Amino acid sequence: MQSSAANLLVLVPLLPLVGAVCTVLLGRRLGPRAHLPAVAGIGAAAVVALLLLLGTANQVGGGHADPTHPVEPVEMISTLWQWATVGDSRSGDLPAAEVGVPLAPGSAVTGGAFSIPIALRLDPLTATLLTIITGVGLLVAIYSIGYMHDDPGYPRFFALVAMFVFSMSMLVAASNFLLVYVFWEAVGACSYLLIGFWYTKPEAARAAKKAFLVNRVGDFGLALATFLLWMTYGTLNFHDTHLADGTIVEGILGEFRLADEVGYVGGAVGTAICLLMLLAACGKSAQMPLHVWLPDAMEGPTPASALIHAATMVTAGIYLITRSAPLFVGCPGALTMVSIVGATTALVAALIATVQNDLKRVLAYSTISQLGYMFVALGTGTMLGFTAAIFHLVTHAFFKALLFLGAGSVMHAMGGVIDMRRFGGLRHVMPITAATFLVGACALAGVAPFAGFFSKDEILAALHAKAHPEAHGSDHAEAGSAGERPRDLAGGVGLVASVPVRPFRPGSMITRVSLSDAHDVSHEKVGLDALDHPSTWRLLFWMSLLTAGLTAFYTFRAVFMTFTGPVRVPKEAGHHAHESPSVMTMPLLVLAVLSAFSGVVLFATNALSGFLSATPSLTAPAVVRTAVPHVFHWEIAIQGTLAAAIGIAVAAIGHLGRRSDSPQLERYLGPLGTLFANKFYFDQIYAALIVKPLEALSLVTAFFDRAIVDGTVDAIGQVPLAWGSAIRRMQSGLVQRYALAGVVGVLAIVLALAWQLRP
């Protein structure tokens, strides 16, 4: 079972990779069928991922477990090979082990020498995300067959999409922070190439560059976080590694450390690690202040926006924080920062979205806003928060992909026009697109019983529990007793004590944190941790509720502007604006069904949160202690629905049945409208504070480079040339001269040695 699952797990990234390579090699020969290898590869990977999901669910125990009942962590590690092994036991000298520096990420086989295990893992979180990535990836790839039809870069597009699915699968399956970093960069590279897919368009090239540069800031954070993790824990592995000599290197998220109440580092170092990870997540998941790249990324092909910049890649930040949950729960300050960043981003992005006229940009800001929502949930640091974030990630992947593909369908029919003021009443022209878009809009706006309603409800419930600890006190007491139950974890604590375990790296700045204190509200808090206060959470709750209302407003504003009112079609569309071909509408229908029903099914059966609670990261005692029974929060559902209803009503008043180029709401907002329309002037502020000074600096350095560095290099370049010609002249072809040169050379060496070895 284990080995067959391991083989299957490898297939998930491998098949899209093979598809990508085949597309690159055969692309030109396949011509209009260049999509075949990529679609087949991603499709097969989707089937395998689904099998793995079912298998994992089976292992967890039906997937119906309540998160309040501690479940055995389920994980399976598949080490493909040890990479970059330096030093080995046969030589008898182990430099690293002897001087006691932290040992390698891993070091499974080689007895303490440096090596990097290329290891994949399968656990509920990974299985869920793999299914989403390959499933949505498959639908987007099929849709692209119609959408990218006749594009000169047809094979390139499919090669990149398959490459992206490979990288993203590796990112969520990697069991090592180093590999996570590698594929963090790899998905970024795919994203860069897809944003700049039409690289002859200056806007696309500029957007790609912007995405790349802004992401660098976040990636820098991840690199620093990785360094700090290495310095602190002496390993970068998630899982425990068993050495040949019987010792165990505790993985950062391995079962021994998870079971250990004082297994994680808190204090300044712990908070620094978490904040650096948060910076990384902000870059990849487009959170403030690094969100500016995502709206511009819409210059890429719409299917790529749907897959990468809505459904999957941008959720990498959420994945990273969920995966590192045990690190975060020890640092309440950092956790609260996660929520503050998320709530602020959600609100600001929603405000900007209300006045956008470009349909894709509305969706882009909506994506930023919804990702902010997930961050808010993560920041609560409770079991409900983590599972709600992933729940929302799943439903959001469905409905946001649906909305983007719907927008792409509109754009396809309108001859590339995406400005909502230039068309209207399209429900008569493209009924399937309109209907499915409406389903997606309902899901996004949180209309019951569509998918987004349930996941948003859980997020708000998680926030409410933090904001009103007294109201949920009974839950806590119950959860507390559940947490104190001794967890039967691979033989329990006894085994932990009996196995020699590598300790922390000795160092003065590291303080272990007792995770049992982390959620004690009465505990004296200083510095950043002081932010973790019910009043903060109350504010965050109201911000999120306001965002929910705004979300409903801008979503339905877009729906009304695009699909209702008198039929208007821009001249670019020609005379035959029509519904998209079935290869494009089929994925829309599938996603519409998922957007409509996934929420209610997953919520009613409690399948997802119970399943996710078996993820090793979420079985840390500090997380398990916060688990609450699975209930439907009526009061919160009513508040949420009320917010959505108000939003939709305002949108209806402003736009339902009117021409989409009629006056906009922003006119009533006065200066605020201008502020929103200009996206809070983020781009201008960055331009003034960062871009312009850097450009000025670059002028100086460019001059320095051209005049001084290049000049020096050119001058140096002449030296070997001159020497070379001199030496070539020595190569006269006359063997007598060679012999003479040899003798002279020996004499020179004798003289040199005599000087060097002089007694």
Next chain:
Amino acid sequence: MNPDRNLGTLLDGTLHDTLAVSLPHFRPELCLAATIVLLLLCRMLPVLRLVDSGFLALGGVLFSLFFAWNDVLTLGGGAWASSLGDLLAGRQELFGGLLAFDSLTAYIRLLLAGFLVLFILFTKVSGIPDREDGADFYTLVLGATLGMCLMASANHLLMVFMAVEMASVPSYALAGLLKGRKASSEAALKYAVYGAGAAGVMLYGLSLLAGVLGTCHMPTMARALASLDSMWMPGGTGMALAIGGLMVAAGLAFKLSAVPFHFWCPDVFAGAAAEVGAFLSVASKAAAIALLLRVAFGLGTTGSGPDHAVQMAALGETRHFIVGVVALLAALTCTLGNLAAYGQTNMKRLLAYSTIAHAGYLMMGVAAAVALAGRDAGASRSAVAAVCFYLGTYVFMNLAAFAIVALLRNSLRSEEIASYAGLIRTNPGIVVATGVVLVSLIGLPPLAGFISKFLVFSSVMESVSLDAERPLMLVLLVVGGINTVISLFYYLRVLKVMTFDPPPADRTADAFPLVSIPGALVTALVVPVVSLGIFWSGLYAFARFAGAFAS
């Protein structure tokens, strides 16, 4: 005392030593020798002339490869988990001390046999030698390889001389293989004359050393050296030793094509067929580096014994001398090789200078290994492992480079760099393959050449940080770094010509496509260059195994 009985014991002992101890460890060489005999027999009988000598040679080499592999496994105890102690216990002297059988012997023999397999396949694809010359060519190649195997295992200065001659004399003939080509014959003659001179100098040096120390058996010589008070003792003994050592070094430097004994190399490479260049630049170089390790460690260190530490300390001055000579030659060789490669217009000549430069890098590793031997045995073993790893990757890089030259010659009828202009438009695959090989020769990640250079330079760095000959090693490190940068220019210029320059108007034939038999050969050689840059743990384990010889 019964003299007859004594003689009998001696004979019995020799017989036992030869049959039971030495010959079983000599099977790879025996296979090569038997194949040579078979090849010559086939020449004599008209019926057997139908047998393709290339495939016959390939068969023999495969047997040799099998036994060489077997030796590696036996020495490693059948598994890679065996300890250093086991490895050292497997170390033996063969043929009464003439040869040493240890992990370095096993590794280099495996390397040579593996290289020969690839090399023979390459010659079958490239078509040189033709059928008529085949038997001669492969006889010479196998004969030279036999000599190189002996170079890698020589434990006695006479054996050193014998092995060098056995490897060199067939090489002279190989250089003149292109009969009727003036350049080829001239190259062969120059090579022979220069080689003869070098051999004479080396023999003189050997006799000086033997005269002072009273033996040619290297471990015994090392003990004798250790018992001397100082090299700079009065009475000229020290001077005789130093001069003798330098003369031996001159002979080795000739084999290594180290400056200032490198002059034969560009002329021979440019004059001889690219196939011969491939053989000389890889096999000959690997064997010469192994021999340098043998002599340097043979004279500069002693095996384990009760007074090991005392002996090692006493040999400090000898090692200081060896490190001085090797480091000086390494720095000169590397720098001159790289500088002279500038402005070359002939690809084979450029590769000849590149070969010289790489010999310099390899010698830096040897210098570091010897310098570390007195300071930290483990670090010294790592340095030897770095050199052995370098040799392992060098097989693929250089063979691929020469294979591309030979195969392009077959289709373009030219070996001038200018004739490669604009190849990317018709043959992107070949240009990519060439690019991979050249970038690996520069030593840029993520290719095999980078790991090799990194390991060697880090060994040099290790001796700097452990204060083993620190100033000298610091100089080597700087020289190595500067040279790497210099080499960037001339390697990349080839790529620039291939990609940016417009194709010559008079080009009549296209280069071979990547999807063809020659293309498959190039791919097969380039894939290891890439994959060894990523999966280097396997080869490194072998190299560390070889490095265990130094203790």
